[in-house]
Amino acid sequence: MPPSESYQTNHRWFARFWERAVRREGPRNLRNRAQVVSGVHGRVLELGLGLGSNWPYLPAGVDYVGIEPDIEMLRRARLHAADQSRTLQLEGAAAESLPFASDEFDSAFGTLVLCSVRDVDRALAELYRVLKPGAEYRFWEHVRPGGRVWGPLFAAATPAWSRIGAGCHLDRRTVDALRLAGFEIAELRGGRGMWALGVARKPGQ
Numbered sequence: 001m002p003p004s005e006s007y008q009t010n011h012r013w014f015a016r017f018w019e020r021a022v023r024r025e026g027p028r029n030l031r032n033r034a035q036v037v038s039g040v041h042g043r044v045l046e047l048g049l050g051l052g053s054n055w056p057y058l059p060a061g062v063d064y065v066g067i068e069p070d071i072e073m074l075r076r077a078r079l080h081a082a083d084q085s086r087t088l089q090l091e092g093a094a095a096e097s098l099p100f101a102s103d104e105f106d107s108a109f110g111t112l113v114l115c116s117v118r119d120v121d122r123a124l125a126e127l128y129r130v131l132k133p134g135a136e137y138r139f140w141e142h143v144r145p146g147g148r149v150w151g152p153l154f155a156a157a158t159p160a161w162s163r164i165g166a167g168c169h170l171d172r173r174t175v176d177a178l179r180l181a182g183f184e185i186a187e188l189r190g191g192r193g194m195w196a197l198g199v200a201r202k203p204g205q
Helices: 012-023 027-037 071-081 120-130 150-164 174-180
Strands: 043-047 063-067 089-091 105-111 131-142 184-190 195-201
Touching: 027 105, 027 131, 027 195, 043 120, 071 089, 105 120, 120 131, 120 174, 131 174, 174 184, 174 195
Parallel strands: 043 063, 043 105, 063 089, 105 131
Antiparallel strands: 131 195, 184 195
């Protein structure tokens, strides 16, 4: 299914830059990816699959579906998927308009993605809808830092950064947004600095 026209993007130069950048990620970033992805199970949804950087950390036996709204990112990811030894379902879709049934997924994850969705509240409402009761959303995000200096500074830098960073926002209060969407925060590292790594759970069993 093609992505909604209102959310479809094509950041060709950024995709080229990002492909080089993820090849040079340091040990901390790789550990964060592994911690997020290794805990998923069952039928799994990845928000913003990008170039497939998280695939090496997927547990064996999961039924993986990844969505990506950016045409160039998805094209490159499909090339990388051909080299994988597992079946990967890649969909051209946006987090704000997920083409899946309600209560479809056992778990979901995203890394450095909620900063760049156009409508974070709508995206989280959609995520909540497609997760089964009791399912986890595992995440690693950069967020607006706390404090009277750094928070306003990141907010001021966001408009310019977003134009060059494929829509990335430096000032998202992502953990608060997850709570407002109805998720329970089961685990959290960071959250007051520039980074938040944790587990959000949809209530229920």
